[in-house]
Amino acid sequence: MKIPPVKGTRDFYPPEMAVRNWMIDGWKKVSVRNGFEEYDGPIFEYLKMFQIKSGDEIVEQLFSLQDRGGRDLAIRPEITPTLARMVNQQINSLPRPIKWFSVPRLCRAERPQKGRLREFFQWNIDIIGVDSSVADAELIFTTIDYLRMVGLTPKDIQIRISSRKLLAAVLLSVGISEDDLDVLYALLDKKTKLPAETFEQMLLxxxxxxxxxxxxxxxMAVASIDEIGQAVTMDSDIERAVVELETVFASLAVMGVAEYCVFDPSIVRGLAYYTGIVFEVHGATGELRAIAGGGRYDNLLRDFGGPAISATGMGMGDCVLELLLREKGLLDSQLGKRRLDYFVTFADKLFGGTMYEVAAELRSRGYSANFSYKLGGLSKQLKEASAQNAAKCIIIGQEFAESNQLAIKDMTTGEQELVDYGAFLSGLEPRDT
Amino acid sequence: MKIPPVKGTRDFYPPEMAVRNWMIDGWKKVSVRNGFEEYDGPIFEYLKMFQIKSGDEIVEQLFSLQDRGGRDLAIRPEITPTLARMVNQQINSLPRPIKWFSVPRLCRAERPQKGRLREFFQWNIDIIGVDSSVADAELIFTTIDYLRMVGLTPKDIQIRISSRKLLAAVLLSVGISEDDLDVLYALLDKKTKLPAETFEQMLLxxxxxxxxxxxxxxxMAVASIDEIGQAVTMDSDIERAVVELETVFASLAVMGVAEYCVFDPSIVRGLAYYTGIVFEVHGATGELRAIAGGGRYDNLLRDFGGPAISATGMGMGDCVLELLLREKGLLDSQLGKRRLDYFVTFADKLFGGTMYEVAAELRSRGYSANFSYKLGGLSKQLKEASAQNAAKCIIIGQEFAESNQLAIKDMTTGEQELVDYGAFLSGLEPRDT
Known part of the structure; x- marks a missing residue:
């Protein structure tokens, strides 16, 4: 019986797994060096968790299920609601500020397309309990710290930054009522995705x-922070939001990443829960979807039954990022090839048992080692060693029976030397085991 | 609105996440040094994938769901069917032997209890395409290689090994028909879980x-391989199965792990797909459930629509292992504490901007660094540095304005020295970034 994989999911064979591990290891490394600690939640939560604040698009794309007690659950489409739940649960004992990261596996029942799959991995970083906009700048810096580390330059990517606070102030000053803001955010967020005429008509x-x-x-068409005053009638709320944006850009300059960042008032973000600085990372050519996005969500913990504590976060998926890195030729060049420390061989079947013993010794001392299962001739074993990219081969032959010596062959130079087995083992550099 | 987590799932706050990462990193390290390569599949598959060979208990515990097209899916309760599917899909291009490992997140709708949760992580190692029993021995060695690495001795754990081939030969020689074998395996697997009388009665x-x-x-009560001849009437099939078992034990002795291993004919394994050597890892006191289990499943690839290729595998869950390690005091002692390389502080608010700059420089050079968001006095900042277990503090004060110098305070010794900022940066040992 042959059963196919489900459309929109991925099989990670060792080469694809190496890409995923490289990407996730990079996310983890950059998170840790920027002072974040890792957390994770369950793969499923109560369905209603995702119906509170996740926005219509996500709610429509939930993979929902029932447990045996008939309770409605859903596979997580994002991790922020889980983060809010977890922080609220331990709000009185968690040391603050809470700087946490996670690399959750997420599922959304989308129509699979380029850069969008039904299952993906997403790097999340969040700072909770810091009102200061330096936290927003730090999130943006951490995002760039990763993208720069993997070789993306300001020619390749752009961080487009705006402010929900600024947008709200502008909309209110124009005469939009508070109640209409959410609906308008949803429309403005689609500006770049709609034909200009359609957008203008819908806006009207x-x-x-x-x-x-x-x-x-x-x-929405303003090209720099300085021009805001020419496009709208300034008031004190707009003024405050502008000052906050300027502070974020000043912090980003101090942190050495100004050249990656631009002000872009068309950045709104689809999710309903943003309240302040918002940003997206886009490829410079703009062909792909956003690589990452985030912003401040000061009310989310309260919306999940907790206290009013400020928060700001960023999410970056693996699919679009991988497409961009491949496009720029940055993926294959940075992926380490599989390498085996030792391949253990024998020159005579007599030494088959010793081969297992030597391999086991190497492995338990922290060195990767393999051997051939085929019990073939030495040249065939050496061929298998090459195929597995072994750095060195150990050859067990007559010298072992005579004087406990092994031949060690360097697979790069082809050089071979005889060593005493005991001396070889005790001479191995200690590895973290 | 306050929503609880789903029963039987876990929230991984940073301390719990550190345990999970430590365990999974260990599994990965031991897999790689034993020559395995990592793979993974999707979190859900078509429901019927798990109805083919997974055994009744697992089928009953499936979390099933439907996609928007009405297709029946299930969250994976084990990864072996996915492995069979993936190998079959690329059977002609995959280099053999296939030595793969994975650390899947799995879900089973069980009643949550000690050591059994509805979501868990499981280390899987499999060798596909090797008929020789050395592959079975190697799997058992790899399992022990990990358990020994984390400090478990033969006094703590035991690998109980038997053979489905031997059991089948014994049952057939007793006069059981081939068709009744599967039903009998299921009963014999429960022997140790049932009261002796109940078992004897059900068997009769x-x-x-x-x-x-x-x-x-x-x-089933035989205590060593040598005693098999006294308990049953030997025939050539039993003889062959005994020789194979003896070979596995001989290989394990050569690999240096004999003292962990015992023959135990009561090991049957619940899953329907085993065909040869089977084994389980148990705590020596036997109070907890099995820590790991595995065996040979030579027909599984064929059952999933592929060719008849032999295979052998092992699975180890994280829940029972964690209980055992805690019980033995082996967990907290081996967990690395969170450590921050640098905490950047200022002696005067004037240098707040420089603080961000220095932190950003350190981070992008691969060093973990934090700073306080509170803009408080130096002593408060140093306290925060201690709370975050920082190795060193950088203090930016008057010397920075005068001569571009930073004070570096060793948080262990309390010693402090002034260094030129530029010299400090260029003197940092390169870190893998």
Missing amino acids: EKVGEQAKADEISSF | EKVGEQAKADEISSF
């Missing part, structure tokens, strides 16, 4: 008056 | 005759 329908629509459009 | 019901039941019971 939503706001009612051409003058309002024009002022919003003119704000 | 299944086999019909007291003499048959007695011979089976007498075989």
Whole structure:
């Protein structure tokens, strides 16, 4: 009976697994050096957890299931609700600030397409309990720290930064009512994905008056923070939001990553829970979907039944990133090839048992070792060693019976030397075991 | 709105995550040094994948779901069917032998209890394409290589080894028909879990005759391979199976792990797909469930629509292992504490910007660094550094403005020295970034 894999999922054979491990190891390394600690939650939660704040698109794409007690569950489509739940559960005992990262496996019942699969991995970093915009800057720095480490330059990627606070202030100053903000965010978030005319028409329908629509459009088209004053009538809320944005850009300059960052008022973010600085990472050519996105969500913990504690976070999926890295030729060049420390062979079948013994000794001392199962001639065994990219071969032959000596062959130079077995073992550099 | 986690799942706060990472890193390290390569599959597969060969207990415990097209899926309760599917899909291009490992997240809708959760991680190692029993010995060695590495001795754990081939030969020689074998395996697997009388009674019901039941019971009670001949009437099939078992034990002796291993004919394994050597790892006190189990399954690839290729595998879950390691005091002692390379502080608010700059420089050079968000006095910042277990503190003060110098404080010795900022940066040992 032959059963295929489910569409939109991936099989990670060793070569694909090496890519995934390389990417995730990089995310972990950069998280740790930026002072984040790792957490994770369960792969499924109660369905309603994801219906509170995740936004319509995500709710539509939930993989829901029932347990045997008939309770409604869902495979997690994002980890932020779990983070909010976990932090709320231990809010009184967790040392603050909470700087946490995670690399969850997530599932969304999407139509599989380029850069979008039904199962993927997402790097998440979050800082909870810090009001200061330096936390937002730090998240953006950490994001860039990774992207720069894997070789992406300001020519390849751009961090587009805006502020929900600024957008809200502008919309309110234009005369939009507080209650209409969420609906308008959802529309404005689609600006770059819709034809210009369609967008203008939908915007006019939503706001009612051409003058309002024009002022919003003119704000959305602003090219730098300095130009905001020309596009909208400044008030104190807008002023405060502008100062905060300027502070973030100043921090990013101090952190040495200014050249990756631009102000872009068209960045809104689809999710409903953002409240302040928002940002997205895009390839410079703009052909692919966003590589990463994030922002401040100061009300989310409260929405999940906890106290009002400020928070800011970033998420980066593996699919679009992999496409971009492949496009730039940055993937294969950085992937380490599989390498075996030793391949153990025998020159005579008499020494088959010794071969297992030597391999076991090497392995338990922390060295990777293999041997052939085929019990063939030495040249065939050496061929298998090459195929497995072994650095050295150990050859057990007559000298072992006579004087307990092994031949060690360097597979790069082809040089071979005889060593005493005991001296060889005790001479092995200690490995972390 | 406060929503709890689902019963039987775990939240991995940083301390729990550190345990999980330590365990999984150990599994990965031992797999690699024993010559295995990592793979993984999707978290869900078509439901029917798990209905073919997984055994009734697992089928009953499936978390099943439907995608939006109404297709029946299930979260994976084990990874072996996925392994069979993946190997079959690329059978003609994969270099052999296939020595693969994986650390899948698995879900089973069990009643949560000690050592059994509804979501867990399982180390899997498999060797595909090797008929020789040295592959079985190697799997057992690799299993012990890990358990020994984390400090478990033959006083703590025992590998109990038997053979389905031997059991089948014994049952056939007693007069059980081929068709009844699977049902009998399921019963015999429960021997140690049932009261002796209940087992004897159920066995008699299944086999019909007291003499048959007695011979089976007498075989199941054999204490060493040598005694098999006294318990059952030997024939050539039994003889062959005994020789194979003896060969496995001889290989394990050569590999230096004999003292962990015993022959135990009561090891049957619940899963339907085993065909040869089978084994389980148990704590010496026998109070906990099996820590690991595995065996040869030569027909599984064929059952999944592929060619008849031999295979042998092992699975070890994280839950029982963690209980055992805690019981033995082996967990906390081996867990590395979180350590921060640098905590960057300022002696004057004037240098707040420099603090971010220095932290960013350290991070992008591969060193973990944090700073305080509170903008408080130096002593408060140093306290935060201690709380985060920082190895060194960098203090930015007047000397920085005057002569570009930083004070570096060793948090263990308390010693402090002034260094030139540029010289400090260029003097940092290169880290893998």
